[in-house]
Amino acid sequence: MAPRPGFPWSAGTVPRSVEKLPSTRRRGSDYETAWARRLPARYARLFLLEGPLRLTVQALAAPTVAGRDRLGALDGPVVFAANHHSHLDAPLLLTAIPEPWRHRVVVAAAADYFFTNRVTSAASALVLGAIPVERTKVSRRSAERATTLLKAGWSLLIFPEGGRSPDGWGQGHKGGAAFLALRAGVPVVPVHLEGTNRIFAKGDRTPKPGTTTVTFGEPLWPEQGDDARRFALRIEKAVAILADEAATDWCGARQRAAQSGTPSLSGPETGSWRRAWALESNRREAKRRTWPTI
Numbered sequence: 057m058a059p060r061p062g063f064p065w066s067a068g069t070v071p072r073s074v075e076k077l078p079s080t081r082r083r084g085s086d087y088e089t090a091w092a093r094r095l096p097a098r099y100a101r102l103f104l105l106e107g108p109l110r111l112t113v114q115a116l117a118a119p120t121v122a123g124r125d126r127l128g129a130l131d132g133p134v135v136f137a138a139n140h141h142s143h144l145d146a147p148l149l150l151t152a153i154p155e156p157w158r159h160r161v162v163v164a165a166a167a168d169y170f171f172t173n174r175v176t177s178a179a180s181a182l183v184l185g186a187i188p189v190e191r192t193k194v195s196r197r198s199a200e201r202a203t204t205l206l207k208a209g210w211s212l213l214i215f216p217e218g219g220r221s222p223d224g225w226g227q228g229h230k231g232g233a234a235f236l237a238l239r240a241g242v243p244v245v246p247v248h249l250e251g252t253n254r255i256f257a258k259g260d261r262t263p264k265p266g267t268t269t270v271t272f273g274e275p276l277w278p279e280q281g282d283d284a285r286r287f288a289l290r291i292e293k294a295v296a297i298l299a300d301e302a303a304t305d306w307c308g309a310r311q312r313a314a315q316s317g318t319p320s321l322s323g324p325e326t327g328s329w330r331r332a333w334a335l336e337s338n339r340r341e342a343k344r345r346t347w348p349t350i
Contacts, residue, residue, distance in 0.1 A: 083177060085167040085188045085198050092181035093162075093210075102159060104183055110151045116255055116265050117144060121152045122302070123272035127245060130275055133211045135244045136161070137233040137291050139226050139299070139321065140215035141253035144263070146184055148252060149213055152270040157211045164189045164202065164214040164232070189232070191218045199236065206240035216291060220258040226296075226321030234287035238278050244291055246273035248298035271298045296321045 082088060091097060113119065127134075134157065138149060146163050153161060165171070167188035170180040180186040187205070189198040202212055214236070216229035237244045251268035273294050278287055296318050301309035312318050 083173065084171050085190050085195050087167075087171045087177045087181075087188050089162075089181045089187050092185060097182055098159070101182060101185060105150060105159075109147055109183070113144075113147050113151050116263055117148055117252065117268040118266070119148060119152060119268045119270055121270045121272075123298075124154050126272055126274050127154060127157075130243065130245075133157075133160075133206050133209050133240075133242050134275065135206070135233050135237045135240075135242060136211065136213045136247055137216050137229075137244050137295070138213070138247035138249055139221075139295055140217045140219065141221045141249065142256045142258070143220070144252045144256045144268075145215065145220075145249055146186075146213065148249065148268060148270065149247065150184065153211075153213070160209065161185065161211040161213055162187050162202075162205055164212060166191050166219070167195075167198070168192060189214075191230075199239070202236050203239050206236065206242055212236065216288065221253060222258055226299075228322065229288050229292040229295075231284040231288045234278075234282075234291060235284040238282070238284060238287060243275040243277050244287075245275050246291055246294035246298060247271065248273070248295050248302055250299070250302045269302050271302045273298045292321070293318070 092101075136149065136153065136157075138145065146165075150158070150161070150163070163184045163186045165180055165184065165186035165188060167190050170186055171177045171188040177188075187198075187201055189195070189202065206212055214233045216231075216233045217227040218230050218232075219227070221227060233244060248271045249268065250271070251266055254264070255266045255268070256263040276287075276290060276294060279290075282290075297309055297313045299321055300312060300318050309318070
């Protein structure tokens with residue numbers, strides 16, 4: 057066997073007594089995504105979004121979109137805050153968000169999932185326009201990056217639950233969407249997605265074609281005295297009302313909201329089989345209840 061070539065044909069060895077320099081490769085929340093917002097990358101993303109991605113979403117999800125008219129009075133960047141069930145959620149929303157926001161929006165993506173190596177980092181930034189955010193710890197860098205982009209006119213798509221639902225029910229909202237909206241001085245548009253968990257739920261290996269509904273809500277502005285926690289609760293309540301609206305009708309959902317009777321997104325606090333049964337029971341009830349009870 058021929059001897060392995062040494063230095064300078066290969067990297068030199070480092071004595072154990074010498075401290076190694078830290079790696080200069082940027083991953084996670086340190087990954088720089090500015091290149092993905094320059095014109096060449098934006099044109100490539102435009103082609104992907106309006107071509108292969110839209111066709112794939114239509115074939116898999118057959119989306120119905122409601123509530124776009126509620127955004128008519130808005131002018132400028134916004135935070136889109138949606139419930140999260142599936143990896144299909146971001147592509148579905150990117151094709152459903154209307155102009156002028158659709159092609160000037162970034163997606164807040166988990167740094168510990170989408171930005172773990174060069175390939176996934178570059179693909180997430182290019183295809184989705186994703187920026188890395190920390191979901192397991194407070195990151196000043198992530199917050200400053202998102203705030204800077206909002207102030208520069210970019211909108212932000214974020215999933216306040218912090219991760220996909222494990223069982224089809226919603227999870228409590230974290231304060232990230234509210235905090236960023238307060239800091240940048242922009243409104244939050246609540247969004248509810250229905251049906252993506254039945255197509256490609258967490259843990260599924262292959263998608264199963266089905267139907268989905270995307271419902272945009274009325275923009276929410278911070279009220280006097282609102283902090284991130286209080287504003288986050290308002291956003292979560294708005295998404296729950298949209299879920300009720302999608303399952304029944306606008307009038308009935310508003311009637312229940314006025315009576316503090318909006319069904320919870322998080323479901324009953326019982327065993328997993330009871331939660332699964334309750335979720336399916338709610339769907340059957342929603343199909344029967346199509347008109348409000350006056």
